[in-house]
Amino acid sequence: MSADPTPNELIRFDNVTKRFGDNTVLDNLCFSVQTGKHVTLIGPSGSGKTTILRLLMTLMKPDEGVIRVNGGQLFPAGEKEVREVRKNIGMVFQQFNLFPNMNVLRNVTEAPMRVLGMPKDEAAERAKGLLDLVGLSDKHDVKPTQLSGGQQQRVAIARALAMRPQVLLLDEVTSALDPELVAGVLDVLRDIARTTDITMLCVTHEMNFARDISDDVLMFDAGRVIESGSPEKIFNDPEHERTREFLGAVL
Ligand code: ADP
Numbered sequence: 723m724s725a726d727p728t729p730n731e732l733i734r735f736d737n738v739t740k741r742f743g744d745n746t747v748l749d750n751l752c753f754s755v756q757t758g759k760h761v762t763l764i765g766p767s768g769s770g771k772t773t774i775l776r777l778l779m780t781l782m783k784p785d786e787g788v789i790r791v792n793g794g795q796l797f798p799a800g801e802k803e804v805r806e807v808r809k810n811i812g813m814v815f816q817q818f819n820l821f822p823n824m825n826v827l828r829n830v831t832e833a834p835m836r837v838l839g840m841p842k843d844e845a846a847e848r849a850k851g852l853l854d855l856v857g858l859s860d861k862h863d864v865k866p867t868q869l870s871g872g873q874q875q876r877v878a879i880a881r882a883l884a885m886r887p888q889v890l891l892l893d894e895v896t897s898a899l900d901p902e903l904v905a906g907v908l909d910v911l912r913d914i915a916r917t918t919d920i921t922m923l924c925v926t927h928e929m930n931f932a933r934d935i936s937d938d939v940l941m942f943d944a945g946r947v948i949e950s951g952s953p954e955k956i957f958n959d960p961e962h963e964r965t966r967e968f969l970g971a972v973l
Pocket of ligand 1: 745
């Protein structure tokens with residue numbers, strides 16, 4: 723399957739295979755994400771979900787297949803094209819990966835100034851708006867180490883949005899947090915999903931969150947999408963035995 727992408731497809735994987743040695747992690751994977759949709763990847767640990775996000779961030783390359791984002795090709799592609807296509811994508815990681823020696827505001831303004839050449843005042847103005855959005859308007863001047871994990875993750879969300887990506891990739895963004903900090907981060911993401919038109923591709927073990935924000939849920943097993951559909955369908959009436967087993971174990 724490698725038909726031309728439809729105009730409203732933001733992400734498209736065609737027959738993508740990724741191996742680590744003998745381990746075939748993604749096996750001729752085909753899926754697409756429509757512009758503006760919120761898509762969640764669920765499935766057992768080790769089924770290849772994070773690998774998909776890492777391929778999109780060009781942190782690794784597939785062995786075979788084609789990856790397209792926003793009309794451009796991410797793989798196979800030359801360095802220049804990859805750089806252009808990559809600008810469409812922002813990611814929030816499990817470990818927040820903030821710049822430890824920069825204050826909160828600078829963490830958010832750094833990439834827009836350095837990578838996009840945005841003037842300092844404009845970057846600061848925009849960063850302040852984003853820090854408002856994630857509930858941290860009183861923390862501009864503090865260093866990341868003075869913040870809770872939940873607050874650090876909210877800075878990481880603001881930082882990713884500051885680059886005005888078309889799509890936000892979320893990789894188990896609450897899994898490194900103390901349980902009492904999880905809800906605050908998920909609430910911020912629910913707000914962003916509700917109030918912005920950004921496309922989201924999430925890997926999460928938070929099934930209630932997945933149910934709330936998703937337009938589509940893709941169930942993974944062994945590097946393939948075994949079932950996909952609306953959250954109502956996947957969570958209430960799954961077709962596949964593996965999906966029922968998985969949901970039975972996590973819900
Ligand atoms: P999930 O996100 O569904 O838990 P991952 O995409 O993280 O799964 O991993 C899928 C498989 O790929 C696992 O078997 C994992 O051990 C393997 N894997 C992931 N990254 C690497 C790597 N850099 N080197 C070798 N194996 C890897």
